[in-house]
Each structure stands twice: as C-alpha cells, then as structure tokens.
Amino acid sequence: DAGITQSPRHKVTETGTPVTLRCHQTENHRYMYWYRQDPGHGLRLIHYSYGVKDTDKGEVSDGYSVSRSKTEDFLLTLESATSSQTSVYFCAIRAGQDNSPLHFGNGTRLTVT
C-alpha cells in the first residue's frame, strides 16, 4: 500500500458540470500524477506535479486542470465535464528518484451522462 487515497471512488455527473477528484498521500512524496485508463488505450498521463504549486501537462490534458497547494493533496478538476471524460482516473506517486516506478491508488470511476 503506497498510502494513496482517492476520493470519491465513484461519481456520476451530468455534462457541463464541474467535477473535482482528490488524491491524498501520506508519505510526502514529491512527484504525483493523474492518469486516465480507457479500454484499448491503457494509462494516459493527464497532468503531473513535481512539488507544491509546480505542475505540468501530460499527454491528454485538454479539459482538465490540477492544483497542488499541499504536498499531500493533488486535485484534478474537470471544469465542464463531457461524455468523453467518462473514464477511470488513477492517481500515482513516484516514491524515489526520477526513474523509480510509479505506485497507484485504487482509482475513481467517473461517468458523465
């Protein structure tokens, strides 16, 4: 257990509404990541953070924003949810140096109707 908690675990929302997903870690790791997982695409990086208030875009960042005001929390916001954002969202941390492997939370299953 990498000490990662994602909330909520499940959410159903309507198109056009804002949604915020939370990732909380207990071990003060510097690097945190948001991925989405879709059939046939595997895990794709949305945004990542390399410290408090330091974030950058990943491969599929359009329509998403992130914030990290504390080391332990990394928030992912869908400003105006669309059906194409229906997915399973995973938060991950990197426990050591830049090339050490990622460790994942148990995901948030988001459905946009």
Added chain:
Amino acid sequence: QKEVEQDPGPLSVPEGAIVSLNCTYSNSAFQYFMWYRQYSRKGPELLMYTYSSGNKEDGRFTAQVDKSSKYISLFIRDSQPSDSATYLCAMTPATGGFKTIFGAGTRLFVKA
C-alpha cells in the same frame, strides 16, 4: 503507431501452466521496464522493475528485457487462479520520469 504495443488477449490457460506475456516498443531511449498487475476495479500494482537488458526473477515471476529487439516479457511459472488479472507493461526513458509509457494491458485468465 503506439510507442508500446501489447496484445490485449484475453489469454486463457489451465492452472499450473507457464504464462508468457510480451510487449514491444519503438523508442530506444527506454531504459527502465516495469510490469504491473491490475485486478478488476483496483489500481495497478507493481510486480517487477528492471533496468536495461537482462533477466530478473522474483518467486514465480521472471522479467526479461531484450533491448536489441525492443521486446520485453513476463513469465509466470505454476500459474494460479489468483494470477487472473490484467498485466500492464510500462517503460521509462533514462531521463524524464514523467514520460513513463504504458501498454494497454493483457487480460489473463487462469482456470482451476
């Protein structure tokens, strides 16, 4: 073409069989190679982590990397029904940890 290709399966084997899971990749900059196991409705769990070419063994699991062929494998010996899961390969270049790329995963079923 995807940077990392992985056969999605499903792969169905009898209990006790040796399982071979594979990924190919196109970017020669990848230096770190990982295999994750993912059970239904759970997050990926790290199984194996290797650097560059060669083999690494951990219990019933063996990871193999052939950089010359851009091919990695995971072997599972004496497979068990509890090994039924989706297996994801992943790889990272020597610099740029945020550039970890994942395969789409292979679904494995081990029948009792």
